[in-house]
Amino acid sequence: MSVEKRTQSIDLSHHLSELSKARLTSPLKGLMKYFNQPGILSLAGGLPSPAYFPVSDISANVLVPESFALTPTESSTSLSWLWKLFGTSHNATKERTQAVTIPKYPAIKGDISLADSLQYGPAVAQAQLQDFLKHFISEVYRPAFRDWTVLIDTGNTDGWSRAVMTLCNPGEGVLCEEWTYPSAMASMIPFNILPVPVAMDGLGMKSDDLENLLSRWDPVSRQMPRPHVMYIVPVGQNPSGSTMSVARKKQIYDICVKYDVIIVEDDPYYFLQLGMYAFKDDRSPSATPSGKPSADESKRYVSTLTPSFLNFDYEGRVIRLDTFSKTIAPGSRLGWFTCNPVFAERLERQGETSAQSPCGFGQAVITKILTHWTYDGYIRWLRGLRTEYQQRRDFFIDCLAEEFHLHAVPAVAGVWEGCIMYQASSKVKKSTGMTEKYSAQNRTMFSFVPPVAGMFVWMRLHLDQHPSFAPGDRDTLETKLWTKLGENGVLFGPGWMFAANAMAEDPDHNDSGHFRISFSNVEFADLKKAVTIFGRVIREFFQEDL
Numbered sequence: 001m002s003v004e005k006r007t008q009s010i011d012l013s014h015h016l017s018e019l020s021k022a023r024l025t026s027p028l029k030g031l032m033k034y035f036n037q038p039g040i041l042s043l044a045g046g047l048p049s050p051a052y053f054p055v056s057d058i059s060a061n062v063l064v065p066e067s068f069a070l071t072p073t074e075s076s077t078s079l080s081w082l083w084k085l086f087g088t089s090h091n092a093t094k095e096r097t098q099a100v101t102i103p104k105y106p107a108i109k110g111d112i113s114l115a116d117s118l119q120y121g122p123a124v125a126q127a128q129l130q131d132f133l134k135h136f137i138s139e140v141y142r143p144a145f146r147d148w149t150v151l152i153d154t155g156n157t158d159g160w161s162r163a164v165m166t167l168c169n170p171g172e173g174v175l176c177e178e179w180t181y182p183s184a185m186a187s188m189i190p191f192n193i194l195p196v197p198v199a200m201d202g203l204g205m206k207s208d209d210l211e212n213l214l215s216r217w218d219p220v221s222r223q224m225p226r227p228h229v230m231y232i233v234p235v236g237q238n239p240s241g242s243t244m245s246v247a248r249k250k251q252i253y254d255i256c257v258k259y260d261v262i263i264v265e266d267d268p269y270y271f272l273q274l275g276m277y278a279f280k281d282d283r284s285p286s287a288t289p290s291g292k293p294s295a296d297e298s299k300r301y302v303s304t305l306t307p308s309f310l311n312f313d314y315e316g317r318v319i320r321l322d323t324f325s326k327t328i329a330p331g332s333r334l335g336w337f338t339c340n341p342v343f344a345e346r347l348e349r350q351g352e353t354s355a356q357s358p359c360g361f362g363q364a365v366i367t368k369i370l371t372h373w374t375y376d377g378y379i380r381w382l383r384g385l386r387t388e389y390q391q392r393r394d395f396f397i398d399c400l401a402e403e404f405h406l407h408a409v410p411a412v413a414g415v416w417e418g419c420i421m422y423q424a425s426s427k428v429k430k431s432t433g434m435t436e437k438y439s440a441q442n443r444t445m446f447s448f449v450p451p452v453a454g455m456f457v458w459m460r461l462h463l464d465q466h467p468s469f470a471p472g473d474r475d476t477l478e479t480k481l482w483t484k485l486g487e488n489g490v491l492f493g494p495g496w497m498f499a500a501n502a503m504a505e506d507p508d509h510n511d512s513g514h515f516r517i518s519f520s521n522v523e524f525a526d527l528k529k530a531v532t533i534f535g536r537v538i539r540e541f542f543q544e545d546l
């Protein structure tokens, strides 16, 4: 959308919670605007003198933005998975780094200074970080409303919990996907703010189900007013791995306009848009793209990414949560909100009376890395990361394909409706010349859809195929298999943890259990080992006659 066509956000202040409306400006923080006036002699704040900060400078060796290759075949200048598999682990000699330093008092005005970064600072972000983020958002997300505002937080966990407190009153409900990120639920349930699950298909939350739910909402039978807030993970959804199409996002957005719902878009996997999985033999080597950061490459890459809800948000009803957890490091505890100025101001008030602002060391180092790399360098870094995780996903699914018969079938209902899913059954295995006791069976033990984004494979266990399955037995069998795997040294995420409403009797899920499997952090040799163990344990499990 061209800049001149963008609209101003509408007044959505009626969504603010009672708690949020009651927040006052922190009295001392209210003086902050005067502190920075040139020439002011400030004797007002309890600011320690930077002369006594015990750090004169911080130096770091930072990986070059082109550290990771853009295609699996190209060699990386850093620790690619091949190095981790065949090289000595943590072979730092392969890394290409550049040295950066953040002085307490920089020689050049406007450079990041520890004197400022380690001082009490603005809750919105240090100035250089604000500038970087504003440029980044306008290039990558291109919000459809003009007066979008940026405010940092300590990551999306903090972002969501602040958004809930800012928007919801006890006794209200929050619309969410039927399977969702448990920590998000855990941060609201103790405040008696309850999840209201909406059915999903292969593209995430279903728009027709959302419309039905909202249009037929009966506050009396539901004992809850119609929800006015949605929590959604549209890319590489946690746990299902689904990614929402542009058309679905527009439908969901339009329904939210119709029923006056605020969308909180929690999007940590946005830059892990991995593309479709293809079996090893069907993969064709892609042309090697340019490895150097450049404005043209950044533009081209950004245009391949599915748009954020912000891109359709002509009213300012989206609060987007971004985090550096998956793109730089979770320990940085740094992320940001992009939202309308009214919400941003209330979120800022909340932030300044809790964390005040994210840690100054972290802000300084991340800001230094980003400004050293520049916008194009950071985009190049993100492109390399994408390829790395794509290889991990491909390797993990290749291992499943080696271990099991995978039968491709279109999913006609449920969470994968509209996708090609793989049904896994046992493979006859030869070991030391003997046929293993596991015979090839037609019994489907589990199924999955290779995720096109994120870090997870969501595995559906066909527990109704278990010899001792009885209706209502799903949780027992899921836990039994999960425990057996744990005893054999493999830990998966148990499915029940991700049910938005664990208490709900859902006929669609009665005969199946689930595991969430993360392929992001285990090295390749261990991924392979885990799949081999899983293969043995699940075959034994499905052969059992209890």
Ligand SMILES: Cc1ncc(COP(=O)(O)O)c(C=O)c1O
Binding pocket: 154, 155, 156, 157, 158, 181, 233, 238, 266, 268, 322, 323, 324, 325, 330, 335
């Ligand atoms: C959907 C979702 N939201 C938030 C988070 C946590 O993000 P952060 O580290 O920024 O708090 C995660 C991490 O796994 C996640 O999957």
